[in-house]
Each structure stands twice: as structure tokens, then as C-alpha cells.
Amino acid sequence: MSLKKQDDMDHNAWLKSQDLTAIETVFLTTLIWLDKRLRIVDYLELLETMYYRANLQMPKSHTEQYDLDNKFWYWYPLYSLGSLSIIAYLLAAVSGAMLGFYYAPSTAGAVAQGDPTAAYDSMVMIMKDVQFGFMLRSIHRWAAQFMVAAVFLHMLRVYFTGAYKEPREVNWILGVVLIALTLLFGFSGYVLPWKQLSFWAAQIGVELALATPLVGEWAAQLLFGGFTLGQATLVRMYILHVFVLPFVVTSLIAIHVGIVWVQGIAEPH
Amino acid sequence: MTDDTTPTADDRTDEQVRTDGGTDEAARTDGGPPATVPPDDETPTWSERKERSQGLAQLTYQYFERSRREDEDLRTESTYVERDVLGFPTWPHETIRNLAITSFFLGIILLVASILPSHFGDPANPGSTPAIILPDWYLYWSFGLLKLDPINPDLAVLGGNIVMSNELLGLIAHGAIFGVITLVPFLNKGNARRPVEEPGWAALGVAGVILAITLAALAIQNFFPVQLELLFSLVFMLPVAGGVVTYAVLKTMREGYMYDLNRRYYMLRPPK
Numbered sequence: 001m002s003l004k005k006q007d008d009m010d011h012n013a014w015l016k017s018q019d020l021t022a023i024e025t026v027f028l029t030t031l032i033w034l035d036k037r038l039r040i041v042d043y044l045e046l047l048e049t050m051y052y053r054a055n056l057q058m059p060k061s062h063t064e065q066y067d068l069d070n071k072f073w074y075w076y077p078l079y080s081l082g083s084l085s086i087i088a089y090l091l092a093a094v095s096g097a098m099l100g101f102y103y104a105p106s107t108a109g110a111v112a113q114g115d116p117t118a119a120y121d122s123m124v125m126i127m128k129d130v131q132f133g134f135m136l137r138s139i140h141r142w143a144a145q146f147m148v149a150a151v152f153l154h155m156l157r158v159y160f161t162g163a164y165k166e167p168r169e170v171n172w173i174l175g176v177v178l179i180a181l182t183l184l185f186g187f188s189g190y191v192l193p194w195k196q197l198s199f200w201a202a203q204i205g206v207e208l209a210l211a212t213p214l215v216g217e218w219a220a221q222l223l224f225g226g227f228t229l230g231q232a233t234l235v236r237m238y239i240l241h242v243f244v245l246p247f248v249v250t251s252l253i254a255i256h257v258g259i260v261w262v263q264g265i266a267e268p269h
Numbered sequence: 270m271t272d273d274t275t276p277t278a279d280d281r282t283d284e285q286v287r288t289d290g291g292t293d294e295a296a297r298t299d300g301g302p303p304a305t306v307p308p309d310d311e312t313p314t315w316s317e318r319k320e321r322s323q324g325l326a327q328l329t330y331q332y333f334e335r336s337r338r339e340d341e342d343l344r345t346e347s348t349y350v351e352r353d354v355l356g357f358p359t360w361p362h363e364t365i366r367n368l369a370i371t372s373f374f375l376g377i378i379l380l381v382a383s384i385l386p387s388h389f390g391d392p393a394n395p396g397s398t399p400a401i402i403l404p405d406w407y408l409y410w411s412f413g414l415l416k417l418d419p420i421n422p423d424l425a426v427l428g429g430n431i432v433m434s435n436e437l438l439g440l441i442a443h444g445a446i447f448g449v450i451t452l453v454p455f456l457n458k459g460n461a462r463r464p465v466e467e468p469g470w471a472a473l474g475v476a477g478v479i480l481a482i483t484l485a486a487l488a489i490q491n492f493f494p495v496q497l498e499l500l501f502s503l504v505f506m507l508p509v510a511g512g513v514v515t516y517a518v519l520k521t522m523r524e525g526y527m528y529d530l531n532r533r534y535y536m537l538r539p540p541k
Contacts, residue, residue, distance in 0.1 A: 077370065084374050091378065107393075114394030127389065138382040146378050148407040159453070159474050162462040169454035176451050186405055199393035200402040204415070211436030229395065266462075 081154035082260075086253060088147035093246065095140040102126045102133065105238035107194065107231045119194040119234060144186055151182050163266035171259045178256060181249050188241040194234060202229050202237070401491060413484030414446075415439035419501055465526070468519035476512035483507050 011032045020028065035041055102125060106118035116124070126133040155175060158164055164172035187205065191198045206227065209220040217227075223240075225232025404412055421431045421438050433441075457470050464471035483504040486493065490500055 076366070080367065080370050083367065084371070087371055087374060088378065091375065110392070113396040114392060116392040120392040123389070134386065135383060138386045139379065141387040142378050142382040142385070145405070145407075146374070146381075148405075152407070156474070156478065160464050160471060162457070162467070162470075164454045165458065165460070165462075166454070172454045173451055176447065180447065183408060183411070186407060190405055193389070194393045195390040196393055196399050197390055197403065199395065200399060201404050204402065204404075204412075208415070208436050208440060211434050212440055213437065 078153070078157045079265075081150050081157055082257075085147050085150035085154055086257075088143045088150055089249075089253070092140055092143035092147060095136055095143060096242070098136055099126065099140055100242060102130055103192070105192065105234050107234055117194050119192065123193045123195075144189060148182055148186055151179055155179060158266075161266070165266075168259075168263060168266060171256060171263070174252060174256050174259070178249065178252055181245060181252070185241065185245050185249065188237045188245065191234070191237045192241060199229060202233055206233075403489065406485070409485030409488040410481040411443065413486070413488035413504070414442040416487055416490070417442060419498075465519050465522050468516045468523065471519055472512040472516040475515040476508040479511040480504075480508040 015025070015028055015032070031040075102122055104118045104122040109118045109121060110116065123137070126137055128134075130136070158172070158175070187201070191202045191205075202224065206220055206224050206229065209223060210216045210227065212219060220227055223236060225236045403409070415436065417438055418435045421433070421435055423431045457467070459467075461467045464474075487500060487504050490497060493500055495503075
């Protein structure tokens with residue numbers, strides 16, 4: 001008996017015995033090559049299962065059963081607000097990533113009080129020198145505004161159509177958390193240009209944090225990097241805006257949508 | 270598959286003496302076979318595991334059985350019509366509709382972004398407080414909550430001093446608002462979906478929306494040529510008024526529905 005391993009499943013011999021066109025041969029060869037290394041057949045089986053699950057016989061939806069489709073269509077924009085806020089979020093993410101190439105979160109460069117800082121100068125540079133930069137910042141800002149507006153309206157729609165009721169309480173609470181985080185997103189972004197309004201908005205934030213009993217000073221240190229505003233504040237707001245919040249909010253949105261997917265859409269009556 | 274001269278795992282035993290005089294057991298350096306894995310015949314089957322489980326595991330299993338049976342019963346009792354497709358077809362109807370509404374939305378954002386560029390003010394100056402400090406519009410309501418000084422309770426015991434700082438009052442107001450919103454699903458139960466079905470809750474919602482708007486107006490009070498006291502009264506009176514009007518309107522609509530239903534009923538069964 002030879003030491004050479006026998007190939008029980010000689011796929012290549014099987015391939016040769018078939019009468020195939022060139023396209024089929026190339027396709028099968030690639031498939032076999034990939035499958036030998038990655039065993040994709042397992043995943044294909046998963047896909048097949050998913051296909052059959054997605055095409056199960058399902059009961060009629062409420063909207064269909066009571067023939068509400070004909071009256072429902074003009075409410076449709078209100079039911080797409082959640083999706084629209086995600087789209088605005090994605091647009092803000094893309095434009096924000098591009099802005100991040102040029103923005104510098106630094107208060108350096110100001111000789112006297114009221115001089116432009118590096119952060120302010122980088123914003124001026126984005127708006128004046130960077131190709132398309134003026135539009136880019138405008139898009140980022142307006143995408144954020146539209147996202148907040150869509151999120152608020154989304155909450156009102158859910159409230160007035162009673163879509164938060166059992167079994168959707170958890171998703172409602174998750175939505176409240178997401179609104180709070182969206183507002184924090186907006187606030188931290190508002191501080192970044194380090195203009196007068198940014199500075200004094202952050203000042204109000206610090207005063208609010210310090211007014212909180214027990215945890216006030218700790219919260220001020222954590223969020224604003226101290227009791228007076230400066231470089232530490234700007235960097236913390238920057239990290240919050242471009243690192244912490246994107247991860248947290250994106251995962252929460254994923255869970256939010258996932259729960260909607262699992263529970264189904266609360267159908268209009 | 271294997272060469273004849275090499276012993277396979279099956280016929281190599283502990284007693285077998287190796288060519289160097291030692292045994293396999295003495296020669297092995299890997300610490301011996303794992304002691305934690307039970308032999309195959311002692312691994313409990315799934316049904317044995319179910320029978321053996323006690324306490325919380327047992328309760329969990331029982332509950333899962335119950336809920337599975339509940340689902341099964343609901344499915345068999347259901348009068349829903351079975352059919353081939355789930356809802357409105359995703360392709361092409363839903364996709365095209367979503368695509369249309371999405372591109373419209375993106376187009377509006379780009380249009381607004383191009384005709385209304387963002388504000389750009391003076392660089393930050395810690396030394397000079399600007400006359401008007403404002404956040405973005407969506408935080409106006411929050412900013413308005415920080416201007417509740419006139420209703421900050423003062424106590425005679427403290428010689429007319431306020432109980433807490435105005436900032437703390439604002440924070441507590443925030444907490445109260447977020448708390449109430451969070452509790453909504455636990456306070457409002459039942460199957461009602463339309464505002465008409467629950468005029469009280471709809472009125473509360475409208476009052477909340479109007480309160481957000483009036484609080485925003487309070488935040489930008491400098492822009493209103495109204496006396497502060499009047500503005501402050503309006504901040505709290507307008508939501509109440511809006512709520513009452515909503516309640517009245519929805520109640521009337523409900524009466525209308527009832528009237529319609531009654532009329533149909535009496536047309537079918539005229540009173541003798």
C-alpha cells in the first residue's frame with residue numbers, strides 16, 4: 001500500500017467526465033477551489049435555510065386583512081422616519097469622516113484671549129481652502145439637523161400611533177436612550193469649531209454638570225476634562241464625537257432595528 | 270490509508286513495550302488523556318438532561334414548553350388567511366418606494382446644505398460673554414428648562430432663599446421629562462392605537478409637543494417683545510390649552526364615529 005493519500009472524492013475527475021461549457025467549467029473550478037479551502041458549502045446550506053425561512057407561508061398582515069393599504073399610503077412618510085434618520089446618520093458619518101481629515105482638535109495658536117485657535121483655523125481652512133470643503137461642512141451640519149428632526153418626528157409618530165405598547169416597551173426605552181445620545185452627538189459637534197457660541201454652550205454644560213449633586217465634579221472631569229474649558233475639553237468632545245458616540249450609537253441603532261425586525265412592525269390600525 | 274508498519278491508535282495499548290524498553294505511558298510528555306471528558310456512554314442524552322435538571326433550569330424549561338405550546342395553539346386557532354407572500358413585495362414595490370423617498374430626502378438635504386451654509390462666528394473668547402448664548406435649535410427646549418428660575422421654590426425657613434440652584438432645578442426638570450417619557454409604555458397599556466381611541470393620551474402628547482415649543486420660546490426670550498412674566502405664563506398655559514382642545518376635538522370625533530355606527534345600526538334595526 002502506498003503512503004500517498006487516496007482521493008475518495010476526485011472532483012477534478014468528475015469535472016472532466018461532465019460535458020460542460022467553458023463558463024460552467026470556470027465556475028465549477030473556482031467553486032471547487034474555494035470550497036476545498038474555505039468549505040463554503042456549509043455557508044451555502046445556511047443561505048438555503050434562510051431562503052426557505054424567508055419564503056415561508058405567512059399569515060396576512062393586519063393592514064392587508066382589513067384592507068387598509070388604500071387608506072394607509074399617505075401616512076407612509078411618517079412610517080419611514082426611522083429609516084430616514086438612519087440615512088441622515090450615514091450621510092453625516094461619511095461627510096464627518098471626510099471633515100476629520102482636515103480638522104485639528106487643538107486650542108493652540110491663540111496668543112491673546114479671543115484669538116483664533118488651531119481648531120478654529122482648521123475650520124476656516126476647510127471652508128476657504130479645501131476643495132468642496134464649504135459644501136462638505138454644510139452637508140455634515142444639515143445632515144445632523146435632519147437626523148435630529150427625523151428622530152424627534154419618529155418618536156412622535158411612535159407615540160401617537162401607540163406603537164410603543166406591549167411587547168415593544170424595551171425598544172421604546174432604547175429609543176429614548178438613542179434620542180439622548182443623538183442630542184449629545186449634536187452638542188459635542190457644536191463645541192468642536194471652538195467659536196464663541198461653542199465655547200459658551202460648553203460653559204453651560206460644565207455649569208450644569210457641576211450643579212449635579214454627588215457626581216457633579218466627577219462628571220465635569222469626565223466629560224469636559226476639568227472645571228474650566230480648554231484643550232482637555234476640546235479633545236474630550238472630539239473623542240466623544242468621533243470615537244465613543246459613533247460606536248455606541250451605531251450598535252444601539254443596530255439593536256433597535258434588530259428588535260423591530262424580530263418583533264415585526266407595529267401595524268397601523 | 271495507513272502504512273502497515275506503524276501501529277494505529279487502536280492496537281497501541283499501555284502494556285505494549287516499546288523498542289526502547291519503556292511503555293507508552295512512561296514516554297508520553299503531554300500529561301496524559303484529559304480527565305474531564307466523560308466516556309461516550311456516560312454522556313446524558315437530551316431527554317435525560319431535561320429530566321435531571323432542577324430548580325431554575327427546570328423552571329426555564331417548563332416555561333419554554335408552555336410558551337411553545339401557546340404559540341402552537343395560537344397558530345392552530347388563528348383565522349388568518351395563509352398565502353404565499355409576506356406583506357407588500359419588497360422587490361420592486363417597497364424598494365422603489367423607499368428609494369424614491371430616500372433620494373427625495375437626500376436631495377432636500379443637499380439642496381438645503383447648498384443654499385443655507387452653516388453659521389460661522391467669532392473664535393472662542395473666554396474673556397467676553399456674548400449677549401446671546403444659544404445651542405442648536407433642537408436643544409432650545411432643554412435650554413428653556415434651565416430658565417425656570419421664577420418657579421424655583423423659596424422657603425421662609427431659609428429666609429427666602431431658594432432650595433436648590435437654578436441649574437439643579439433645570440437638571441431635575443430634564444430628569445422628570447425623560448423619566449415620564451420612558452415610563453409611557455408602562456402607564457399606557459391596552460390595544461388602542463389611534464389617537465381617537467385614547468383622547469387623554471393624545472392630549473398629553475400634544476401638550477408635550479407644545480411645551481417643547483414654548484420652552485424653546487422661553488430659551489430665546491430675548492427675541493420676544495413680550496414681558497417675561499407673560500411669556501412664562503404662556504409657556505405653561507399654552508400646552509394645557511392645546512391639550513384641552515385636542516381632547517375636545519378627539520372626543521367629538523369619537524362621538525361622530527359613534528353617531529355613524531348608531532345610525533347604521535338603527536337603519537338595519539329600526540326602533541319599534
